[in-house]
Amino acid sequence: MKNLNEMREVYVAGIGLTQWGFFEQQECYDFGSEAIFKALADAEMGWNDIQAAFCGSVYQGTASGHQAIKEVGLTGIPVINVENACSSGSSSLRLAYLMVAAEIYDVVLALGMEKMPRGPIPSTAFRPWELASGFNIQVGNYALETVEYMRETGVTEEDLARVTVKNRKNGAMNPNARFQKPVSLEDVMASRMVAEPLRLLHCCPLADGAAAAVVCSKNKLKSLSRAVKIAASVITSGVYGDGMPAAGIASSLQFPPEVGILELSAQQAYQVSGYGPEDIDIVQGYDTTVPSELWGMEKLGFCKKGEAAGLLRDGKFDLDGDLPVNTDGGLMSRGHPLGATGLGQICELVTQLRDEAGARQVKKARVGLAHAMGAGPNSSVTILTR
Amino acid sequence: MKNLNEMREVYVAGIGLTQWGFFEQQECYDFGSEAIFKALADAEMGWNDIQAAFCGSVYQGTASGHQAIKEVGLTGIPVINVENACSSGSSSLRLAYLMVAAEIYDVVLALGMEKMPRGPIPSTAFRPWELASGFNIQVGNYALETVEYMRETGVTEEDLARVTVKNRKNGAMNPNARFQKPVSLEDVMASRMVAEPLRLLHCCPLADGAAAAVVCSKNKLKSLSRAVKIAASVITSGVYGDGMPAAGIASSLQFPPEVGILELSAQQAYQVSGYGPEDIDIVQGYDTTVPSELWGMEKLGFCKKGEAAGLLRDGKFDLDGDLPVNTDGGLMSRGHPLGATGLGQICELVTQLRDEAGARQVKKARVGLAHAMGAGPNSSVTILTR
Amino acid sequence: MGESNQQQVPLKEGFWTSGTPDGGPRLIGSRCTNCGEVYFPKKPKGWCLHCQQQTLEEILLSPRGRISAVTVVRQPPAGGFYHGPVPYAYGLVDLSDGLRLVSQITADDLDSIPVGGEAELVIKPLYQDPEGREIMTFMFTPVA
Amino acid sequence: MGESNQQQVPLKEGFWTSGTPDGGPRLIGSRCTNCGEVYFPKKPKGWCLHCQQQTLEEILLSPRGRISAVTVVRQPPAGGFYHGPVPYAYGLVDLSDGLRLVSQITADDLDSIPVGGEAELVIKPLYQDPEGREIMTFMFTPVA
Ligand SMILES: [Zn+2]
Numbered sequence A, B: 001m002k003n004l005n006e007m008r009e010v011y012v013a014g015i016g017l018t019q020w021g022f023f024e025q026q027e028c029y030d031f032g033s034e035a036i037f038k039a040l041a042d043a044e045m046g047w048n049d050i051q052a053a054f055c056g057s058v059y060q061g062t063a064s065g066h067q068a069i070k071e072v073g074l075t076g077i078p079v080i081n082v083e084n085a086c087s088s089g090s091s092s093l094r095l096a097y098l099m100v101a102a103e104i105y106d107v108v109l110a111l112g113m114e115k116m117p118r119g120p121i122p123s124t125a126f127r128p129w130e131l132a133s134g135f136n137i138q139v140g141n142y143a144l145e146t147v148e149y150m151r152e153t154g155v156t157e158e159d160l161a162r163v164t165v166k167n168r169k170n171g172a173m174n175p176n177a178r179f180q181k182p183v184s185l186e187d188v189m190a191s192r193m194v195a196e197p198l199r200l201l202h203c204c205p206l207a208d209g210a211a212a213a214v215v216c217s218k219n220k221l222k223s224l225s226r227a228v229k230i231a232a233s234v235i236t237s238g239v240y241g242d243g244m245p246a247a248g249i250a251s252s253l254q255f256p257p258e259v260g261i262l263e264l265s266a267q268q269a270y271q272v273s274g275y276g277p278e279d280i281d282i283v284q285g286y287d288t289t290v291p292s293e294l295w296g297m298e299k300l301g302f303c304k305k306g307e308a309a310g311l312l313r314d315g316k317f318d319l320d321g322d323l324p325v326n327t328d329g330g331l332m333s334r335g336h337p338l339g340a341t342g343l344g345q346i347c348e349l350v351t352q353l354r355d356e357a358g359a360r361q362v363k364k365a366r367v368g369l370a371h372a373m374g375a376g377p378n379s380s381v382t383i384l385t386r
Numbered sequence C, D: 001m002g003e004s005n006q007q008q009v010p011l012k013e014g015f016w017t018s019g020t021p022d023g024g025p026r027l028i029g030s031r032c033t034n035c036g037e038v039y040f041p042k043k044p045k046g047w048c049l050h051c052q053q054q055t056l057e058e059i060l061l062s063p064r065g066r067i068s069a070v071t072v073v074r075q076p077p078a079g080g081f082y083h084g085p086v087p088y089a090y091g092l093v094d095l096s097d098g099l100r101l102v103s104q105i106t107a108d109d110l111d112s113i114p115v116g117g118e119a120e121l122v123i124k125p126l127y128q129d130p131e132g133r134e135i136m137t138f139m140f141t142p143v144a
């Protein structure tokens, strides 16, 4: 095995993001092809430049990436559909990145897209008896993890609500987000209880949408000044003994893990990139439910366990804070088209690192980190740098 | 871009194949984990040796590979689920192969598995209006391609039936096949018409099952004498103008392609491996309907267009012929668990190249080729050598 | 559109024009002003897959063509997406515009549809939906 | 098994033993003879995920435990897989065998299930299937 940082540098040359929301009249491949066209234009490339494609989605049936690509070009390239729940988009990016780093290809497309089933997210990532028993990820299992987290840290329901308020405030400046209206602390606290202690406005909405990135080697870039480097792209799966609510797994009482799945993905990303939490200027966190943004920040190493809520209260994670988190509104504002979410985060990081984020632009962002996780379980961490 | 043949050699260290058939009481992860355990035992390795896993399936919902792996070990490694219709298993193999060739990992698992929906194969790889119009892959679109093929080549319904007879004869010697009973030419010709000219016994049966391969670098092999080298692992997608029945695409009258999708995948596999059709000793062909085995042999370069049926009649493709095809009975005997099919072919090639195929062992097999294709469209070609 | 009193709804909007006193219905496609390639259905984004340019314009396709292949499907397709009659015939129809398309072929006798023969566009009911509406689609039918 | 005349069917076979005059029902799990890890449900292949060996033996789990977390789910889970009552409580139960498991928690008042409190295994109907049979499952219930 080589170290990935001994391989060649890999860049995001172009990004493409569709409007996210509910679009009854459009099919998944409509979103997907639109994101591809946009990413190609942004990269100043044509379809014939693309040598391979990785397409992430969850609910779209067979050959879904091909369906989107069929609207753009038919050039015989390898197209591989990737499914990794809420990290499907980040998994596509990781494969594209590895292909370019290893010099197997020079220019690769990473696509994530979804037309979501309506209502809460159905999941088959459970044993049939677990599903029949009501042990379901959205939102029961997250609720259980939140109960434990609140007991261990003293985090309150109001702390949770503050995450929603921050993210919806950011989302109000994101023209691609499903929800572009801020909410107040009172709105959140008054929303209906879904599964104690999680209320409706603690849980991200769904959405349809797509996001794409053209990934390439340095010599293929049309514009070096707008390019963003992939410093790390990591995905991990379940670690023995780790309690993984998204997968319906209770932690082992006898053999708790030394390093959990999320911490492992962060460690690997810091190791390969050479950056540490102290080097990160901006974060796209995983707020599928708002408490997971808080414990995510802790497990990613930005603060100690139980400290995230206090830092949030102090404004550290605001747009103008020391470490802005979910500058595009996060899943809470964008909505959550499962296969697209990971690459949606990448689009925001690239936009911020390029200084092209308009009203929601943060100051001096040079290194950004995105984190997603989901059923399986999996955890993905990407680090980008300008 | 580097040439893949400048990278390091990649081996199949172990294979695992379950019984294929219908197993109402078992879930997909039961098949999948069984195949993993068998492949690990065959490779003389443990789960802790596996550094990454690619898991092919089509109908299993989210995080399906994780579900199988959860029965074997939880070590935090990257697990990526891959969907590429009938080439899902070959796509997993290709990714595992690339990872090892490029020295990103040393030991990688490729898994393919499926618990099939009952009845003919539903496919979402079509536009909704095409599905509503009855333009469906199994078996209408294959029937249309067969009509054209028969008109252009003079191949008869009896020629088609001979493919079934050959494959079911081979399958009778394969204890893992769904159907282990030979059929006669008369049985095939008397079976009910499904879509002219295709009869029931011209069309492969479905099945549940799984297949796995442990792929690694030379220095990680426990046994060099039983190892089989991956000389090529290629996947292509649709080529402009090519009529692609599996994808419901009619050919372009004005701009027919110079090289079709299947021929392109073969060309690439020959180029990277350094082998040509004349070097191949054994073939696992794609008999999802029996005519596709015939035109497949032609498009893979083993004979000219229209010659395959004659060579079949002359016994060339029999177990004791010059170029045995579908020695394990093919899809016609094994059945077709979509995500597993590609790796099932690999298991048979490895078994034959190792001289471990028992009653159906062919003579002096040193280089083997497997071909699958499917909705998208895609076409995959793998070349293995001892 | 037809003699029945039932409400008729197209399987998909924008696939064909209705017939007029001057002529029957026509399929709506796209034609590339650069390379001449023809597509059906019309590509809404105007993007030519063949020459990779934004050069498509809308055209009405020829209502006649030649049947180049046909099959009769004798079992319902899987997946529950198809609600029309079984058996049904479908095949490849070559239009003089330079386009081969997939279409259901309607005929009194499905077993004797002449391959190589001329065929004409018709708009016919495919099935009745649960609200009792007739879902209409394009088909080709052999002509003498 | 119960006082009703309805046919009762377990949600899944092999999850628990029926009660006897000497004691109530018990969950069936696996215990590793090598490392001592405990699993529920029983792992049919006998494979210990923790120490990566074929070293599991079947055991009956303790019918009592401590509720370490609980939530009340107030909307039906997505996907149509769940047919039981809504709202329902479920949580984490720590058994003295050294195992934390996920289980529905049944109680007269779902809103006052004591976290940290003792709970006991019961086998209860979860829902009635279309044939009118009661589908039974394991749950834990708080004890005083
Ligand atoms: Zn053109």
Ligand SMILES: [Zn+2]
Residues within 6 Å of the ligand: D032, D033, D034, D035, D036, D037, D048, D049, D050, D051, D052, D053, D055
């Ligand atoms: Zn053990």
